[in-house]
């Protein structure tokens with residue numbers, strides 16, 4: 343593995359992870375004193391006057407802010423991972439394995455944080471009472487399996503099964519989109535980019551680009 347190149351490529355990803363975790367830490371408080379009911383508490387986010395008028399509320403509950411921030415970074419990294427093959431195809435060069443792995447692992451990390459924050463505040467069972475959360479949960483299970491099998495060793499162990507397993511990424515993309523559409527969160531940009539990823543995977547389109 344070329345060591346210096348490895349660090350240069352991984353550095354921006356690590357920087358983003360550290361900055362997002364630092365931002366999250368500002369809205370999370372740990373309280374180990376016995377008077378407090380919960381060890382983990384969320385700090386509400388005060389809105390500026392302009393934002394308060396626009397959103398018609400004075401603050402965003404800390405838990406909502408943290409759920410949204412982790413969800414946003416999960417989908418951003420997932421999208422980058424999803425669009426890597428079409429970009430490979432267009433530029434005619436593939437990204438180094440360690441870059442693809444770091445993007446995959448970071449997607450897994452933010453998705454897990456997103457789900458854990460929800461489970462911490464609401465519990466596990468409420469997930470199975472809302473269809474959009476069931477979609478999110480299934481997507482989470484797929485993303486987690488893909489992350490855990492992203493190593494070269496897993497590739498060698500699973501052989502042909504590895505490819506079939508990693509094809510589940512398409513289903514995960516659809517589930518994540520269903521999660522957002524039903525939650526009525528901003529999904530149009532993500533939906534268009536995922537659609538572009540699907541389009542460039544069509545056999546005819548691939549053949550056209552290669553020729």
Ligand code: HEM
Nearest residue numbers: 409410413414416417457460475478479481482518527528
């Ligand atoms: C068990 C699985 C999941 C649960 C319980 C869950 C829960 C939630 C909830 C409750 C919200 C809305 C927060 C609010 O505004 O009140 C949300 C938003 C969101 N979730 Fe999930 N989610 C899950 C899985 C996923 C996965 C797998 C992804 C993507 C990889 C994802 C990406 C997002 C995004 C992008 C948002 C919207 C953020 C925004 O627009 O501000 N979620 N999720």
